Amino acid sequence: MEKRIIQLTVNGEECDLVVAPNRTLLEVLRDDLSLTGAKEGCGEGTCGACTVLLDGQPVRSCLTLAVEVQGKAITTIEELAEGGELHPVQQAFVEHGAIQCGFCSPGMILVTKSLLDENPHPTEQEAREVISGNFCRCTGYAKIVTAILKAAEMVEGGHHE
Amino acid sequence: MSEHSVAGKRVVRIDSVAKATGDARYTADLTLPRMLHGKILRSTHAHARILHVDTSKAEQLPGVRAVITGQDAAGVKWGVFRYTRDQAMLALDKVRYIGEDVAAVAAVDEDTALEALGLIEVEYEVLPAVFDPIGAMKEGAPRIHDHAENNVNIFVPIEVGDVEQGFREAHYIREDRFSANEHGYYQAEPYAVLVNGDTAGNLEIWLPTASPHTKAKALANLLKMPLHKVKVRKVYSGGAFGGRSDIFPGEFIAALLCLKARRPVKIVYTREESLTCIRQVHSMVVDLKTGVKEDGTFIATEITSIMDGGAYSSTGPIAASVPFLVWEETYRLPNVRFHGYRVYTNKPVRGMYPSHGRAFLGGLGIQLDMIAEELGIDPVEIRLRNALRTGDTQATGSQVFSCGLSEAIRQAAEKSGWKEKRGKLPYGKGIGMGCNGMMVGFPMGIRGGSSAYLKFNEDAGATLISGVADNGQGNDSMMVQIAAEVLGMRMDEINLVSADSEITTLDQGAYSQAAAFVSGNAVRAAAMDAREQLLIVASEMLETDVATLELGDHRVYEVDAPDRNVPLHKVIRYALLRDKPIMGRGSYMPQVDQKREWVSNPRGQQAGTFSFGAFVVEVEVDVETGQVRLTRVTGAHDCGFAINPMAVEGQFDGNVGRAGVGASLLEEHVWDGGQMLNANMLEHKLPLAVDMPPVIQRIIVESMDPEGPFGAKEAGLAGAMNLFQAVGNAIYDAVGVWLHELPFTPERVLEALEREGE
Numbered sequence: 001m002e003k004r005i006i007q008l009t010v011n012g013e014e015c016d017l018v019v020a021p022n023r024t025l026l027e028v029l030r031d032d033l034s035l036t037g038a039k040e041g042c043g044e045g046t047c048g049a050c051t052v053l054l055d056g057q058p059v060r061s062c063l064t065l066a067v068e069v070q071g072k073a074i075t076t077i078e079e080l081a082e083g084g085e086l087h088p089v090q091q092a093f094v095e096h097g098a099i100q101c102g103f104c105s106p107g108m109i110l111v112t113k114s115l116l117d118e119n120p121h122p123t124e125q126e127a128r129e130v131i132s133g134n135f136c137r138c139t140g141y142a143k144i145v146t147a148i149l150k151a152a153e154m155v156e157g158g159h160h161e
Numbered sequence: 162m163s164e165h166s167v168a169g170k171r172v173v174r175i176d177s178v179a180k181a182t183g184d185a186r187y188t189a190d191l192t193l194p195r196m197l198h199g200k201i202l203r204s205t206h207a208h209a210r211i212l213h214v215d216t217s218k219a220e221q222l223p224g225v226r227a228v229i230t231g232q233d234a235a236g237v238k239w240g241v242f243r244y245t246r247d248q249a250m251l252a253l254d255k256v257r258y259i260g261e262d263v264a265a266v267a268a269v270d271e272d273t274a275l276e277a278l279g280l281i282e283v284e285y286e287v288l289p290a291v292f293d294p295i296g297a298m299k300e301g302a303p304r305i306h307d308h309a310e311n312n313v314n315i316f317v318p319i320e321v322g323d324v325e326q327g328f329r330e331a332h333y334i335r336e337d338r339f340s341a342n343e344h345g346y347y348q349a350e351p352y353a354v355l356v357n358g359d360t361a362g363n364l365e366i367w368l369p370t371a372s373p374h375t376k377a378k379a380l381a382n383l384l385k386m387p388l389h390k391v392k393v394r395k396v397y398s399g400g401a402f403g404g405r406s407d408i409f410p411g412e413f414i415a416a417l418l419c420l421k422a423r424r425p426v427k428i429v430y431t432r433e434e435s436l437t438c439i440r441q442v443h444s445m446v447v448d449l450k451t452g453v454k455e456d457g458t459f460i461a462t463e464i465t466s467i468m469d470g471g472a473y474s475s476t477g478p479i480a481a482s483v484p485f486l487v488w489e490e491t492y493r494l495p496n497v498r499f500h501g502y503r504v505y506t507n508k509p510v511r512g513m514y515p516s517h518g519r520a521f522l523g524g525l526g527i528q529l530d531m532i533a534e535e536l537g538i539d540p541v542e543i544r545l546r547n548a549l550r551t552g553d554t555q556a557t558g559s560q561v562f563s564c565g566l567s568e569a570i571r572q573a574a575e576k577s578g579w580k581e582k583r584g585k586l587p588y589g590k591g592i593g594m595g596c597n598g599m600m601v602g603f604p605m606g607i608r609g610g611s612s613a614y615l616k617f618n619e620d621a622g623a624t625l626i627s628g629v630a631d632n633g634q635g636n637d638s639m640m641v642q643i644a645a646e647v648l649g650m651r652m653d654e655i656n657l658v659s660a661d662s663e664i665t666t667l668d669q670g671a672y673s674q675a676a677a678f679v680s681g682n683a684v685r686a687a688a689m690d691a692r693e694q695l696l697i698v699a700s701e702m703l704e705t706d707v708a709t710l711e712l713g714d715h716r717v718y719e720v721d722a723p724d725r726n727v728p729l730h731k732v733i734r735y736a737l738l739r740d741k742p743i744m745g746r747g748s749y750m751p752q753v754d755q756k757r758e759w760v761s762n763p764r765g766q767q768a769g770t771f772s773f774g775a776f777v778v779e780v781e782v783d784v785e786t787g788q789v790r791l792t793r794v795t796g797a798h799d800c801g802f803a804i805n806p807m808a809v810e811g812q813f814d815g816n817v818g819r820a821g822v823g824a825s826l827l828e829e830h831v832w833d834g835g836q837m838l839n840a841n842m843l844e845h846k847l848p849l850a851v852d853m854p855p856v857i858q859r860i861i862v863e864s865m866d867p868e869g870p871f872g873a874k875e876a877g878l879a880g881a882m883n884l885f886q887a888v889g890n891a892i893y894d895a896v897g898v899w900l901h902e903l904p905f906t907p908e909r910v911l912e913a914l915e916r917e918g919e
Binding site for chain 2: 030034035036037038039040041042043044046047049076077078080081086090093094095096097099100101102103104105106109124127128129131132133134135136137138139140141142143144145
C-alpha cells in the first residue's frame with residue numbers, strides 16, 4: 001500500500017509522518033510517536049479507551065484513519081498536565097478515587113475535559129451521559145461521576161487556568 | 162480509627178497519578194529493541210482431530226522469524242492441579258473448542274504475522290461435538306477427553322450430618338432449579354504478553370497477572386527451565402476479576418517463539434481472543450432442595466450443580482466447589498449434601514470470576530425468600546436467624562473467628578428503609594436483600610503464604626519489597642499504607658517494589674481474596690521487624706531501655722520524655738557503622754488446614770478468616786418492556802477493618818456494576834453451537850455509567866479480625882456474591898414473579914409476567 005506524508009500537530013508539536021492509508025490514528029500515536037496513553041480496548045470503537053481530542057473534540061482514535069486528520073491538532077493524555085501540574089480533571093480523578101486499574105482513565109479524563117470546556121456546570125445525569133461511551137469494569141462509574149462534578153467545581157473555583 | 166495515623170484513612174493511592182497522566186505502562190505499551198510480533202492460528206472447529214499441519218509456506222514468507230506448532234511444544238499440558246493437567250499449550254493431536262491454539266508465528270510486524278497465519282495449512286478430521294453439560298453427561302455423547310467418563314471433569318461430593326433425617330424433620334421443603342448462561346470477564350485491558358530472552362538463558366516476561374510467582378513456576382515447569390531463569394516482571398495490569406491467575410497458552414507460546422527466534426516477542430490479543438481464548442465465566446444448572454424448621458432455620462440442604470467447564474480443567478476443582486462453600490460460609494447448615502459436577506463441553510475454557518455461581522448463589526438466596534414468604538417470616542428476619550456468628554463452625558469444619566454478618570444485615574436493612582418499603586412499594590417497584598460469607602484465602606500449600614522485606618536507606622527513606630500483585634484494586638498502595646502506619650512514616654517516604662518474581666519473595670498473588678490478610682500481614686511483620694531493629698539501635702544511642710521508646714515523625718523518642726530523641730537517619734547511619742543495617746523481614750501463612758483438598762478431602766479449616774456482607778437493592782420494573790433498573794443499592798460489608806475506606810468504597814461500587822447490573826441484568830454469551838456470536842463489547846451488554854443506580858450507600862462493618870492486619874480481612878468481593886440474590890428478590894417484591902434464569906433480561910421478565918398472567 002502506497003504510503004503518504006501527513007502533518008499533524010500532536011500535543012503542540014508539528015509532526016511529519018509517513019503512513020500507510022489504512023493506519024489508524026491510534027496506531028500512529030502509539031507505534032510511531034510512542035504516545036501509549038491512548039489504549040486499544042476493543043479496536044472497534046465501542047470501549048472508548050482510545051479516546052483523544054481532535055481540535056478539542058473527543059474522537060475514537062481506533063476508528064480514525066491517520067490520513068483523515070491531516071493538518072489537525074491532536075491532544076493526548078500525555079499533554080494534559082501542564083508543566084508537571086495536573087489538570088483539574090486529573091486532580092479530581094486522583095483525589096476522589098476514580099481510578100482503579102487505570103486502563104480507561106486516559107479516555108475518561110479526556111472526555112471529561114472536553115465536556116467541561118463546553119459545559120462548565122454539568123448535572124450528574126450529564127456527567128453520566130458524557131462518559132457512557134467509555135467502558136470501565138472496575139469502578140461502577142460512581143467515583144468517576146463524583147470526580148467529574150468535583151472537577152467542574154475546581155475549574156469554576158479558578159483552580160486552574 | 163483514631164489510634165492509627167495512616168491506616169484507616171482515606172488516602173490517595175500511590176498509583177493514581179501515573180494512571181491519570183498516561184505514565185502507567187501496560188503490557189501492550191511496551192516495546193523492546195528488535196521486538197517481533199506474534200500471532201496465533203486458532204481452531205475453526207469445536208472438536209476435531211489434527212491430521213496434519215504444514216507451515217512451510219508461512220516459514221518462507223519474508224519477515225517471518227519463527228513458526229511453531231504442537232510439535233514444538235512437545236505436548237506439554239497445563240492444569241492448576243496435578244490431576245487436572247489436561248490442556249495442551251499448543252494442540253498436538255486434537256482441538257476441543259473454536260479458538261484453541263494450533264500454531265503461532267513471530268514476524269517483524271503484525272501484518273506479516275497475520276499473512277503468515279493464512280499460509281499455514283491445517284488438515285482436520287471433524288469430530289462430533291457437544292455444547293451443553295447435561296447433554297455431555299449422557300450415554301453416547303461425544304467423548305472429549307479419553308480420561309473423562311461421561312465428560313465429567315470434576316465431581317465434588319460433600320456430605321455433612323444426616324440429610325435424610327433432616328428432611329424428615331423439616332417443617333417445610335422446597336425444590337427449585339436455577340440456571341445461568343456463560344458471560345465474559347471483560348477486563349478493560351485485553352490480554353497481552355511480552356517475552357525477552359538473553360544469551361545466558363534467562364527469560365523475562367511481562368503480562369497482566371494476578372500471581373507473578375505462580376506464572377513463573379508454571380512457565381518454568383512447562384519450559385523445563387530452572388525457576389530462577391524465568392522472571393515475571395512488574396507491569397501495570399488493567400483488571401483481573403479472577404481471570405488473570407491461571408496459566409494461559411499465550412504466555413507459553415510467546416516464550417517458545419522468543420526462544421526459537423532469539424528475539425523479544427510480543428503478542429497482543431484482540432478483544433475477541435481475550436473473550437474466547439483465555440477464560441469465560443461458567444454457565445450452570447443447579448437443583449436446590451432446602452428443608453427448614455418452623456422458625457425458618459435450615460435443617461437440610463441438598464444441592465446438585467452442573468457447571469459447563471468448557472474444554473479444559475483450568476481451576477476446575479475450585480470452581481466446582483466455591484459457590485457451595487460461599488453458602489456454608491454464610492449460614493448455619495446442620496445437614497448438607499452437595500454434588501458438584503464440572504463437565505467438559507466443546508466450548509471455551511471457564512474460570513473463576515467474582516460473581517461465579519450467580520445461578521447457584523442467586524438461586525439459594527431467592528429460594529430463601531420463597532421459603533420466608535411461605536412461612537410468613539420477613540426476609541431480613543430469616544437471614545438473621547440462619548446467619549453464622551463469631552465462634553461458629555461451618556458445615557465442612559471451618560471456624561469463624563470474626564463475623565459481622567448479623568450487623569451487616571441489620572445495618573443494610575435499617576439504612577435502606579427496609580421496614581417502610583418491603584411489600585409496601587407501589588407495583589413495579591421493589592426491594593430485596595442478598596447475603597454472603599467469603600473465604601479470605603484458601604489452602605494453597607507453599608503458595609498460600611506471603612513474605613516481604615523492607616530496607617532503610619541512609620536518608621531514612623525506605624523500600625518495601627513484596628510479592629503482592631495489583632490488578633487495579635489498590636494492593637500496592639495498601640502495602641505501603643500498612644508499612645507507613647507501622648513505621649510512623651508518610652506513604653511517599655516508602656517506595657514499593659512488587660510483583661517481580663525474581664526480586665520479591667513468594668506470595669500467593671491477588672487471588673482468593675488474600676492480599677490484605679496474607680500479603681498485608683507479611684508486610685506488617687516486615688515493618689514491625691524493621692521497627693524493632695530501629696528501636697534496639699536507638700536504645701543503644703539513647704542509653705535507655707527499648708520498651709521506653711517509640712517511633713514517629715522521623716525520630717525515635719522516649720515516650721515519657723519526647724525531648725530525649727534521635728533522628729531516624731542518624732539511627733540508620735549508626736546501625737550501618739556498627740554492621741547492623743536495618744533490614745526488616747516478615748512473613749505470614751494463614752492458619753488453614755493444609756490437608757484440606759477440594760475433591761479428595763473437603764474438610765477442615767478452609768481459610769484464615771471470612772468476610773461477610775448483606776446488600777439491599779431497590780428496583781423499578783417496566784412491565785411494558787420487561788426492563789429492570791436498579792434505583793438504589795445499600796450495601797454493608799464486614800471487611801474486618803477498612804485500611805483505605807476510599808478504596809473499599811471503590812470495591813462496593815465496582816461490584817454493583819459487575820454483579821448488580823452486569824451479572825444480574827445484562828451479561829450473557831449467545832452461541833451457535835461452539836461459536837460465540839457476541840464476542841465483543843457491543844452485543845454482550847455491559848454496564849455503562851447510565852445503567853448504574855444513582856444512589857449507592859456503602860456501609861463498612863468493622864468486625865476487627867483478631868488475626869488480620871489492624872483487623873482487616875478482605876473487601877474485594879463486597880456484594881459480588883450476593884447482589885444477584887438481592888436483585889431477584891427485589892423483582893419479586895416489585896411485580897410478584899420469581900425468576901429462575903439469570904441474567905434477568907427484559908425477555909425473561911416479560912415471559913415470567915405472561916406466565917403469571919395466564
